[in-house]
Amino acid sequence: MKKLVLVFILIIFSIPILGGCWNQRELTDLALVLAVGIDKGEGDKKYDVTFQVVVPGNVASGQNGGGGQGPPVVVYESSGDSITEASRKATKKIPRRLYYAHTSIVVIGEELAREGIYNILDPMDRDPEFRTTTVVIIAKDKRAEDIISILTNLDKLPMNRFIKTLESAEAMLGENIKLNIDDLIGAITSPGKEPVISGFVLEGSPEKGTSPQNISTTRPPAMVSVDGLGVIRGGKLVGWLNNFHVRGAVWLLNKMKGTEIKFDFEGKKDAVTTTPYLSDTDVSVTFKNGKPFANVDIDTAFKLSEMDTDFDIEDPHKIEELEKKTSDVIKKEVEAAIKEAQKYKADIFGFGERIHKSNPKRWKELKDDWDNQFAKMDYKIQVHSYYRESGVRGKPFWSDMNK
Amino acid sequence: METAKISGKQLFVLVVLFEMGTALLEGFPVQLKQDAWIAILAGMAGGVLLFLVYYRLFLYYPDLPLTGYVEKIIGKWPGRVIGFIYIIYFAYLAARGLRDFGELLTATIYTNTPIFFLMSILILTITYAIQKGFEVLARVGEIFFAAVYMMAVIGFFLIIFSGLIHLENLKPVLESGWRQIMEVSIRQTMPFPFGEMILFTMILPHLNDQKKAKMICISGIVLSGINITIACIINIATLGTDLFLRSQYPLLSTVSKIQLFNFIERLDVLFMIYVMVAGFIKVAIFYYAAVAGTTGLFKFKNHRQVTFPMGILILVTAMMIASNFAEHIKEGLYIIPVYMHWPLQIYFPCLLLGIAMIRNRKKQKKAPAA
Structure with a gap:
């Protein structure tokens, strides 16, 4: 009986504590x-x-x-x-x-x-x-x-x-x-x-x-x-x-998830539009003649999304050309982005961080003057793009009408 | 001295929980940035060596706790003084653990609740557990161990699948240099948490199969050391060195970053459950050691007579040791290791072992002659 009373008292006392209402909102x-x-x-x-x-x-x-x-x-x-x-x-x-x-x-x-x-x-x-x-x-x-x-x-x-x-x-x-x-x-x-x-x-x-x-x-x-x-x-x-500068930066930061790329083809302006959908960017910074040098390596897979000129899409040579042109556009965008960032002397791509990780000793020397070093930095960009598919059609619908 | 007996499995569980304890919350040597995990491993190696010293002492007197055999080794009165110092040390560390617990909760979720209130709830619960005896504590440990491991595994996979791990954050390796890493591991990671194994000299006599003690304890230290290292690596890989350095509780920052499918997120609660478990086990074991030591030294009939007063003492100490969090941490990093951990974890036990060896050799020489 005494124990029961004790337990009861204990329960009563624990109510305000266990309610968690100390600073309830x-x-x-x-x-x-x-x-x-x-x-x-x-x-x-x-x-x-x-x-x-x-x-x-x-x-x-x-x-x-x-x-x-x-x-x-x-x-x-x-x-x-x-x-x-x-x-x-x-x-x-x-x-x-x-x-x-x-x-x-x-x-x-x-x-x-x-x-x-x-x-x-x-x-x-x-x-x-x-x-x-x-x-x-x-x-x-x-x-x-x-x-x-x-x-x-x-x-x-x-x-x-x-x-x-x-x-x-x-x-x-x-x-x-x-x-x-x-x-x-x-x-x-x-x-x-x-x-x-x-x-x-x-x-x-x-x-x-x-x-x-x-x-x-x-x-x-x-x-x-x-x-x-x-x-x-x-x-x-x-x-x-702005615009393509941003895109170049996004490529470089390896955050590209999808975009559109258009270029001239067979003499016609903006004739083909492709859509990269997978990409991987690999950036490494090495030293060339004692100066930092960035190697940018971009791999991307793209689809053909729009064509305004008639060519044989099953021809491996044409596909090669498609791949090359897509790569060229990406390369130009990335180059423009680096130049723009160098203009601002802001290393938004983390080149310095890469030196820090791969070569901590050299980084100590470069660290204090990095903004200027970055602005003068040389780089090499390599883009490999791979054609995957052209949607559910081969030739465009008007290709036979024109003949 | 209580006559409780615990199994090898229970001892193992207690060692692991005790060693991980608050070390997982704030035991990372963050000043080493991406090299912190190396210092933890080095500290663990040091901890194993120290444990071998404690273990040899235990072999000489397998039925007595530390406070008991000190008297046998260096004589009655000097031994009692040293024993008393150890009791204070354990009680003080219990108070520190309690304060860690309180500070963490007031800084993160119970922002408006007085720290005294949180700490008294925890110490009341622990007092109750200790009143019930050490066997109860060991069984609670088993339950907690399962819970902690389940949470750890879930948390680990969630972090990986959230794509938060960036192993490149661990580079460049060894930027701080071996010298600094060694300094930090001797000052910081070896005494806390690995050197705290000194406490198990109070508990080993309770083990029912004493031959296994060495294997159990060493594998416990190694397992907890590996766990802390993994946690440390995940923290650095997730947070990056800067945030790792600035976080008061890196693990909390890491866990709260989990975001999966816009649905599984804000999992701070996992961390909070761990805080409760860690706080409970860490404080409870220190608290028990202090109680057991006092019971033996002052020849109380029963440890229950001491439990409650000791609880009050720990609570009050926890309130008084520092006036704010910064002071508390500063003490823990710069004063405690040099003036408390080193003498009581390294110098004294080594000295005791030396004396015990000489004494026992004499005994052995005498034995055949007699």
Whole structure:
């Protein structure tokens, strides 16, 4: 009997402990931050920070029509001399506690990126609530708040839309790179490597993009799209790689998952388009006459996707020519990318890191002057491309009509 | 001295769990960057050598714990003083383990909970286990061992299939040079965790088949050493040297990077379960050693009389040893090895072994004459 009473008392006492309610946060008390935008302060504070917070009632969807009226997200703005200050000050306007565990994207305004991004990364790196898989992008020519405030179609939550656009463009076009905070900091801290950050541009009017009108028409007045790679040197944005420069960089970084390549064939301009779909890039840095020298070796398999001139696709000689032309275009793009990076003196390809790994002794001598060494560096590019197939047709349908 | 008996399997499990313990969480010599794993292996080799010293001592007095045979070797009163120092050492290490546990939890998930509260819950649980006797502790160890291994295997495959391993991060090998690696392994990885095997001198008398002690303990040390090395290599390969260097808990950063099919992600919970297991075993074994030592030295009838006061003592010590995390770590890296680990893990046992050898030789010489 005495034992029973004791056990009972023990159970009663363990209830408050085992409940795990010490610092419980109810879901209804949290404001889930999906995206954070950071800009240079327009007022007297150093940073303007915008928070895209989900409005749960308006996102829910289901068979019953679901979803309330109004936009799925709301954007709050705050400013401060540090990111933490801005985040805490924002609670003056937000009725809930800001919760960062679901933040998937951080947008940095171009103006701020040009001044330096060191200071703003630390709080995100340090906070255990903030996941380091969060993706970083730069708002090209615009302020981050403009990008953050846009409503989007297809995906209700703008943040999802950005991430998916990044992913699909990376897989299909290869003109951007999805970079998370961890990789960014890793690249910044490595002496032989500089990071590149994908840029987002806003087409159309930022004001109209924030209204429901933007998702109720088939041709939204404001659209956000992926464009260019920002080159970072010493923690500052120094310039942009555009179009084929980006593609060259993506090839070099061995991140190419798919793209399109067009070239002249048999005297006709842009007559053939091929689509590489498998690729492997091997970069090694050796020394030639005591100077660093990069060997780039790219292997890729491609399909024929479009032809605007008639030739015999089963002829091995033609196929050889196809392979050669595809290789030439890739080689030109890679070359252009290296030249562009050398212009910025930013080793975004990690050549220095490779020297560090293969030849630590030489790296010690080169380390301090690496930016200049990189700018003068010589290189050799070899591309081998392999033709795989031409879809489900051989000759184009009009090949006999013309005769 | 309690009359508990444990099997060889249980001892093996305890050795492995104890050695991996908190070392998997924060025992990596991160200042060596990509060469950290070499220092761990070197530390393990040193640990095995040290264990051979402890083992020889054990062979001379197979029925007594360390605090018991010290008296036999260097005389009653000096032996008691040394025994007392060892008890304090074990209690102190228990307190450090407890503090590690508390600091980790407050830094990561229980960000607003007072550290005292977390630590008292753990120490209460352990006190209960020790009240129940050492055999209970050994059985708990068996259950934990299975759980830890299952999690480790799952985690290992998830990390590999997430494509996170970049072995090129391990290059260039030996950038820090042998000299520095050796220095670090003697200062850091040999005393913690491998030299802490000194504690098993308190536990070996409980083993039912004492002939196997050597094989069991050495294979336990080697297995745990290999596990820590693998964990270290995975951490470096996943995080890269920079993040490895800056992470307070590299393994946590590694585990939280797992992302598979946009579905299996945020697996920090695996890590947290391991923290509980490691914290429990590490503190419990140190705590038990301190309790057993006190019971023997002050001739208490039963170890249960000492358990509770010792628990309070450990808890209070854990609160007081450092005013913040930085201080706690600094002590652990620079002060404890030189002033506590080295004398008590290396100098004293070697000295004791020397004296014991001379004494026993005398005995052996006398024996045929008599």
